[in-house]
Amino acid sequence: MDKEIVFGHTNPDTDAVGAAMAAADYFKHQNVETEAVALGKPNEETKFALDYFHLTMPRVIEKADTEKVILVDHNEANQSVANFNDLTITHVVDHHKIDLKTDAPLFYHAEPVGCTSTILFDFYQKDQIEIPKGIAGMMLSAIISDTLLLKSPTTTDQDRKAVEQLAKIADVEDYQAYGMELLKAGTNLANRTNHDIIEGDAKSFEMNGKKVRIGQVNTVDIDEVLNRPGLKEDIEQELKTQGYDDILLVVTNILDSNSKGIFYGVDQIAVEKAFDGPVNDHIIDLPGVVSRKKQIVPNLTKEME
Known part of the structure; x- marks a missing residue:
């Protein structure tokens, strides 16, 4: 056999x-x-x-x-x-x-x-x-x-x-x-590099011919993640070197079930419509968003297609 x-x-x-x-x-x-x-x-x-x-x-x-x-x-x-x-x-x-x-x-x-x-x-x-x-x-x-x-x-x-x-x-x-x-x-990020955080739980999706990378990281302190030295720059570099059209890194607080996203790419308007809020300095508030499968991918797919 x-x-x-x-x-x-x-x-x-x-x-x-x-x-x-x-x-x-x-x-x-x-x-x-x-x-x-x-x-x-x-x-x-x-x-x-x-x-x-x-x-x-x-x-x-x-x-x-x-x-x-x-x-x-x-x-x-x-x-x-x-x-x-x-x-x-x-x-x-x-x-x-x-x-x-x-x-x-x-x-x-x-x-x-x-x-x-x-x-x-x-x-x-x-x-x-x-x-x-x-x-x-x-x-x-x-x-x-x-x-x-x-x-x-x-x-x-x-x-x-x-x-x-x-x-x-x-x-x-x-x-x-x-x-x-x-x-x-899973929220212990002390020994994880920025690349680990960006790619540790990331998946690629094709949306209307665009290559979209969506990652997610859990934490008990969203600001601590957002303020990591070089994180935004490393996301932007990932976008350029890996050929993605868009990257969205969702940072989720496991204690209150809220998130914020770091976005780089060409479809900012679609992201803002998908989550009904502005992207300011590459950051978007995602209140109550915790599920990539049910709340993130479907919303983005709808706005991009």
């Missing part, structure tokens, strides 16, 4: 890693030989979860080294492996908009929930498969991360149910307390 590797998007967040680990385990029960891998090093939040549940980070790759692959938490080529177009995709489990064409039929499951790990939790439940404790811990961490501890507008009742059940399986007595520790671990 040929092995299939399972991976999430580049610049992996906790769901990209946790969902890959969960999917690799789940599909083994469906007689698919799998290995979870990652398209980048873990961020501080993911490291915290892996250490907490005594798990090893999947190996990191740039190109797929198997012919057949399983995608989780993404389906777009520009967020995937370098040799994406040479691969046979057999399964996709995702919670984002669909932007995928294939030459052959495949298993595709997408739902508008807060996290891919929520979908995988339902898979386990439906098939009455026991979730290993560590995997449950990573899935719990992924949902907490993607929904900002169930406060994001992407949160559904499915996510809430999954968190409660996964916390029991993972032996997490107080998931609220654990969740805040997890999120705060």
Whole structure:
């Protein structure tokens, strides 16, 4: 039986890693030989979860080294492996908009929930498969991360149910307390360079023929991030050297669920219309905005297309 590797998007967040680990385990029960891998090093939040549940980070790759692959938490080529177009995709489990064409039929499951790990939790439940404790811990961490501890507008009742059940399986007595520790671990920016902050959780999108890069960083002090020496200049340099038309870095306060954005590019008017506010000195207020998937990408896409 040929092995299939399972991976999430580049610049992996906790769901990209946790969902890959969960999917690799789940599909083994469906007689698919799998290995979870990652398209980048873990961020501080993911490291915290892996250490907490005594798990090893999947190996990191740039190109797929198997012919057949399983995608989780993404389906777009520009967020995937370098040799994406040479691969046979057999399964996709995702919670984002669909932007995928294939030459052959495949298993595709997408739902508008807060996290891919929520979908995988339902898979386990439906098939009455026991979730290993560590995997449950990573899935719990992924949902907490993607929904900002169930406060994001992407949160559904499915996510809430999954968190409660996964916390029991993972032996997490107080998931609220654990969740805040997890999120705060991801806000530790002391040892991160400006490039780490700009690219650490960034994804590329095509909007009306424009190449738009949207990054996001969580913090407990937005001004501390905005005032980092050289951050704006480094964003502008990234725009010039990487061929993007626009870059928006969203800085989100996990404590009050508000954000500010740093914008560089050619579509300032579209950004101002999308978020109903002015861009002043490359900064725009984003009150109540925490979700790239539900509040940022759709708004920008509408105004640009």
